[in-house]
Amino acid sequence: xRSAQWVTENTLLYNNDFEVWTxxxxxxxxxxxxxxxxxxxxxxxxxxxxxxxxxxxGSLYSLELDDRDRYNVTELxxxxxxxxxxxxxxxxxxxxYGGIGNQKGIYKLGL
Numbered sequence: 001x002r003s004a005q006w007v008t009e010n011t012l013l014y015n016n017d018f019e020v021w022t023x024x025x026x027x028x029x030x031x032x033x034x035x036x037x038x039x040x041x042x043x044x045x046x047x048x049x050x051x052x053x054x055x056x057x058g059s060l061y062s063l064e065l066d067d068r069d070r071y072n073v074t075e076l077x078x079x080x081x082x083x084x085x086x087x088x089x090x091x092x093x094x095x096x097y098g099g100i101g102n103q104k105g106i107y108k109l110g111l
Contacts, residue, residue: 005044016040042084082096
């Protein structure tokens with residue numbers, strides 16, 4: 001496990017290098033949300049419960065949680081470097097360390 005976050009009393013969101021999962025402590029069931037071929041740095045849960053954001057070394061993605069047979073994944077941005085995701089408590093902005101060319105620093109993205 002690379003990162004983990006309790007999102008409710010019984011639901012854990014976690015990721016390993018290539019997968020994003022949830023674990024329900026009550027039922028003891030885990031659910032695979034996404035598997036990709038790039039190394040995943042961190043996954044975070046949006047407070048409205050409808051989205052998960054995760055990053056690879058160069059991209060930021062959103063994963064839409066719904067009842068379809070497949071989750072909708074969208075690449076939100078592509079940089080040379082993306083790390084250290086932080087979602088503001090109100091869920092309106094995500095902040096991260098990033099690099100585009102020679103410009104490195106802390107960026108924020110409105111959601």
